[in-house]
Amino acid sequence: MYGKDLQTLVQYLAKLPGLGPRSGRRAALHLLKHREDLMHPLIEALTLVRERIRSCGLCGNYDTTDPCQLCKDPGRDDHLVCVVESVADLWALERAACFRGRYHVLGGTLSVLEGVQPEDLKIPQLLRRLQQTGIQEVILALNATVDGQTTAHYLADRLEEAGVQVTALAHGVPIGGELDYLDDGTLSAAIRARRNLVA
């Protein structure tokens, strides 16, 4: 129906997260319809990223420089390290602009089912960072999933041995959230972690 080249493109586009065979075809047709203003610049952007973007050897973020801009920024607090599962989580925290310390990207979570061991993640590197630098507090900003929380517990034990303060993100009602739509786990966590409004 359509040539091998186009078929190959559809196949690879379909492998992008959020796309499948049907949306892969739609994306390919959209690219063919917008050669000048989308296909050409996308090829250029992909090629530049392939050539220039590296994983930061220190924190695991993606950047053109190694160490990355976040690790090199003299304005950030060296005593505070935020541990996240993925670069996507790091980006989410940076968008929120609520944290001015350093980061450490684990690259996943521990998982018995999938056989992910501490050595498969950047956990040894994290422990080495603790010994070499003056880190005082590690914030565990892992996802509130079973694997995320298992990893957090494991890390909390290891980090306590290393003698640093270990904290974790608060659980509770999301800002703008309605109680009626929240799951029981979140509501229980919010009740347990209730705070005094009047001192």
Place this chain on the structure above:
Amino acid sequence: MYGKDLQTLVQYLAKLPGLGPRSGRRAALHLLKHREDLMHPLIEALTLVRERIRSCGLCGNYDTTDPCQLCKDPGRDDHLVCVVESVADLWALERAACFRGRYHVLGGTLSVLEGVQPEDLKIPQLLRRLQQTGIQEVILALNATVDGQTTAHYLADRLEEAGVQVTALAHGVPIGGELDYLDDGTLSAAIRARRNLVA
């Protein structure tokens, strides 16, 4: 937060149909995580498509050759032409493998609101094809939208003048469809076009 190159890539990925800023970021991170098995082959596939794929001068399909394989195929019926809005629709009909004639891709629909005139679509080319070749029947396989049906009515008038038989896709209950979930328009069309089961 992340370099300019990566930001540019995210922006272009977000322009693909079905993706937005968030899924564009996810796609970029996925590509960085799968350099060898996705990013490199995707760049290669895009480059090949950019270099090789052209629009067929006769029917409007995309292919490496012009005329395309479908137009050149000696096994297809030259007397029958199926008019579709887009290449995606042509591909959908080819997947169904229910039609062995030729195609004609309009490249859109007439639209008063968006100012799309017959000359903006491949309608003059269709009328020329009718004069030059032995087309006997034109099947209007346009979408069952307001603009699609407006275009079908306009084409039906023009094609009747040209002296060919004009047909359109049947409306009715989709195979596997449940009446309770169908809209009123489809149900009315299915009732109006009811057929004799016993001859």
